[in-house]
Amino acid sequence: LQWLTISTPLGPMRAAADLRGLRVLDFEDRRNMDRHCQLAESVSAAAGPARLVFRPAAPVATLRLVAEGVERYFAGAGEVDPAGEVRLAPVNVTAVRRRAGAALRQIPYAQCQSYTLQADAVCGPVRRGAGGVREASNHVRAVAAANAANYLSLIIPCHRVIGRNGQPVGYGGGVQRKRWLNAFEQEAVTTGLFADGLARTDAAGLEQPT
Secondary structure (H helix, E strand, O other): OEEEEEOOOOOOEEEEEEOOEEEEEEEOOOOOHHHHHHHHHHHHHHHOOOOOOOOOOOHHHHHHHHHHHHHHHHOOOOOOOOOOOOOEOOOOOOHHHHHHHHHHOOOOOOOOEEHHHHHHHHHOOOOOOHHHHHHHHHHHHHHHHHHHOOOEOOOOOHHHEEOOOOOOOOOOOOHHHHHHHHHHHHHHHHOOHHHHHHHHHHHHOOOOOO
């Protein structure tokens, strides 16, 4: 497992990758980060040199893509991995977490979604009546727990899921970061920074944040 620290306006991020893909990408001071990094080391070591069913990517190449993508993101040029080039290899995946992550990646840049809508996408519609209310509550708790277990920040954009009242809640990296990320994306789109960043990146490669 190879590691890289990436500087951002919100503090350093830690990234880790092995032959199976990106294991970790999150802020160094997020809740339970050290414990998760130890788990990533253990899972990667236990996986060993087993034959892979896909062509492996060199960890250094994966980390380079991620670092370039994070820098592009904070330059206001859109998603970290817009073309899906980075193979993701989360270390604590379950069926619900996998579906929750897939649903998160469907939320467009600079847009937000409620936990209720994500729960509908992940768990399906609920029954009518009192039983349905309890079921809906359970579904929301399930996706909130799945989002909390996401340590592939920005690429799996759990910061775009907010409370029903429109307020940011429940982010491992801190609610202030969640608020900042959503405001930054929306400002990038409304001020033209998003389009300008894309144009600069297309014309001259990776652009430094301004």
